Amino acid sequence: MSTPLEHSKKVIRTIRQKSNRAILFYSGGKDSIALLDLMAKEFEEVVCIFMYFVKDLEHVNKYIRFSQAKYSNVKFIEVPHWILSQIHRSGMFCVPQKIRLIKLKDVIEAMKIKTGIQYAFIGEKKADNMNRRIKLRQYELEAISTTNNVYPLSNWRDGDVLTYIEKNKLPKPINYGKKKNRSVGVFFDTDVFVWLRQNYPDDLEKILKAYPLSQKLLFDYDRQNS
Template identity: 35%
Template sequence: MNKYLLSMQIIQSIREKTDTAVLYYSAGGKDSIALLDMLAGMFNKVICYYMYLIPNLDHVQPYIKWAETKYNNVEIRQIKHFQRDYYDACGFFREPNISIKPRKIGEIEQAVREETGISYAFSGMKGVDGYMKRMRLKKFAKSSYITDKGMVYPLALWTNKEVLQYIRLRGLIQPFVYDPGAISQGFTIDLKTMLMMRNKYPHDFKRILEEFPYSEKLIFDYEYKHRK
């Protein structure tokens, strides 16, 4: 069985249990784009949860609008990423706030289940995205990549090249690339992202500095080094 058919078989097994899908949608990530397309054609409704580090960034909005415009059965809900809790509590490029109790990913998943009433949720996680993800997915191979907590990983065996090929063949929106040399993409607070935002998305760059004021030192150190 090829990977696409296996993925659709996994999705169909959940469709037989519910007519509504929940998807953790990264808004710009290739895996989310491809998986949303698969889900939207099979379920009556798809509820996407986009977890943000900083809300309402300009470069993310096209992917939010695209999903809602492309599919008339898709709803986007936005929640704060659990990683932001750790950043704020520990003082990641900002003053620490020790009063914050960081949420765990399992707590967020449980809250989503309670909010939607849906026991299952989809994620575009793939084994090629890193060693830890590969080991996690390997544990669920015998259960069709469905965990006992209801997380579903239909793209577990796909490669990045295969996902991009699916996106091209289906004429979907192109993924956002933060770092051309990275295996996995995603918004984070690092030098490459900061430089890109400063050059192409100045409003987003301003938002980063507002939320993480000490991150400007990344730019300062970079420019100081290259002045020598």
């Protein structure tokens, strides 16, 4: 039985035999950091799609700059996160807007068309949660060609990813708080806002400028901890 790393390399090389270019949905989290390193060693070009919550946050940009400097065959395309359509339509910390809801699959298909690349790599794992476990088990029963979406880290656990990052001297992912998986990215979350206030206040200001009402998260936190 192959190890998770051996399985990942086999999946990546299988796709490499079909295409010299690939898309990676890159978040700056641990899974995408490790997966980018694996892919950059095989493909002639890796196009990373970064979906931003608020554009040009320095604590995120430094991961993008690192990747661009380390891998000469990697480029980045930045697009709004699909979840912003839900936020703006519902009016979460903003004025509601009548806009079309989109899902991740819509962004994936749009990026395939934009780049002309057939295969999209995503760093989801069975160990992440029950929904992903079910999804990835179903994926394994189907041929990759049904969607051309690829999940090489499906058999990994968080410990495997962190070990790979350490052994390959890659940047450690951001940990916004003590909760599990608080490195998943920027969102309307108290841990994220408190971490930004302590470490990247200018990034927090950019978020508050875009969504002034989200200041309530910090008001509530400060009141509860005063």
